[in-house]
Amino acid sequence: MCKDCGCSLPRHSHDHSHLHHQELHTNPQLNDKKTLSVIHKILDKNDVEAAHNRAHFEAHNITAFNLMSSPGSGKTTLLEHLKEYTKLNYAVIEGDLETSRDADRLIAKGITAHQIQTGSACHLDAFMVHGALHHLPLEGLDICFVENVGNLVCPASYDVGTHKNIVLLSVPEGDDKIEKYPVMFRRADLVLITKCDLLPYFDFDVEEAKAQLKKLNPDTQILEVSIKQGESMQAVAAWLKTNLRQTTVGEPQ
Amino acid sequence: MHEYSIVSALIEQCEQHARANQATKITRVDIKLGVMSGVEPTLLETAFETFKLDGICREATLCMTLQPLVIKCLDCHQESVLAERSIVCPACNSYRTQVLDGEDMLLMQLEMEQEDER
Ligand SMILES: Nc1nc2c(ncn2[C@@H]2O[C@H](COP(=O)(O)OP(=O)(O)O)[C@@H](O)[C@H]2O)c(=O)[nH]1
Ligand SMILES: [Mg+2]
Ligand SMILES: [Zn+2]
Ligand SMILES: [Zn+2]
Ligand SMILES: [Zn+2]
Numbered sequence: 001m002c003k004d005c006g007c008s009l010p011r012h013s014h015d016h017s018h019l020h021h022q023e024l025h026t027n028p029q030l031n032d033k034k035t036l037s038v039i040h041k042i043l044d045k046n047d048v049e050a051a052h053n054r055a056h057f058e059a060h061n062i063t064a065f066n067l068m069s070s071p072g073s074g075k076t077t078l079l080e081h082l083k084e085y086t087k088l089n090y091a092v093i094e095g096d097l098e099t100s101r102d103a104d105r106l107i108a109k110g111i112t113a114h115q116i117q118t119g120s121a122c123h124l125d126a127f128m129v130h131g132a133l134h135h136l137p138l139e140g141l142d143i144c145f146v147e148n149v150g151n152l153v154c155p156a157s158y159d160v161g162t163h164k165n166i167v168l169l170s171v172p173e174g175d176d177k178i179e180k181y182p183v184m185f186r187r188a189d190l191v192l193i194t195k196c197d198l199l200p201y202f203d204f205d206v207e208e209a210k211a212q213l214k215k216l217n218p219d220t221q222i223l224e225v226s227i228k229q230g231e232s233m234q235a236v237a238a239w240l241k242t243n244l245r246q247t248t249v250g251e252p253q
Numbered sequence: 254m255h256e257y258s259i260v261s262a263l264i265e266q267c268e269q270h271a272r273a274n275q276a277t278k279i280t281r282v283d284i285k286l287g288v289m290s291g292v293e294p295t296l297l298e299t300a301f302e303t304f305k306l307d308g309i310c311r312e313a314t315l316c317m318t319l320q321p322l323v324i325k326c327l328d329c330h331q332e333s334v335l336a337e338r339s340i341v342c343p344a345c346n347s348y349r350t351q352v353l354d355g356e357d358m359l360l361m362q363l364e365m366e367q368e369d370e371r
Contacts, residue, residue, distance in 0.1 A: 154255035157291040182338040183291040215339040218348035
């Protein structure tokens, strides 16, 4: 049962019995010392909360996307402009502390947004996202975006309860970032190369970026995007539409 | 520096296991870190040495095993341990592979001292 919302969604502290062999065996040399074999994911608590968040989203038939990138790659700008290209109803959980005005920027465009007060956190975790999602009217939404803290390292380790990861890499940052931050790009379901209108001014090799990404994550799609090129924004909207969670039979439409 | 939040989750787990086993002290914490788990081992170690001081892990040593990427090729069925961070099969250059290990961070084992029965 969720205390924040009074909802009946359970938090499954999932059954570890299969991988959780608690063989407590006494070390023969030292009578008072015991060795306990555990095999436990270190971020297990976060993962349980993430599953709970997903249950919230799914109860409202919402698909949630986690947006990650360096600061300034264009996450907020993309969310501001996307509205013009899709009929899908979306809201944003804003966790980017670099620009504390991000939620206000979105609200000014008529987009529902809630700012998480991250303090000095370098990533969002599932607990922060849970707190925020109870501030959003989930009814009638198709998509909930989580704009993560601008950082290509820390957010990669945390499941926040979204369904897919979208990682942005802007042209001015350089094509070597995929190789430098392999964990983040390995976890991407979609990579957006943003600010592609700037390609003529930077030595960003799109083919090289694609080759690097393929070595880490061959199934990921790459889209070249610029907010100044409407067609590229339509491609993002189309990807979102085809990547909505499949509604299972029997679930309310 | 998410290593600090990872370490606090780790120490919390250690404390739970200690309570469940009536341990008074944890003397060793064994963890396994995948090279693609997204944590920096040296930062994790520093964080552990700082955070352990006010809890049951006070005197514990942290033993880290670094787990390289292990993949299984779906084309040539070869299992490989990789030195570089890529999931391409070194035997046949196929991209159709499955990662078997190297992406997780796991608590593996704890060594603890229990209440003296005197
Ligand atoms: N030229 C160009 N600039 C962009 C584009 N997208 C974003 N920007 C600019 O990049 C800067 C940072 O964008 P912002 O959305 O705040 O990045 P965030 O930190 O990832 O949310 C802003 O000045 C944007 O106007 C784009 O497609 N082309
Ligand atoms: Mg932003
Ligand atoms: Zn809840
Ligand atoms: Zn960090
Ligand atoms: Zn092969």
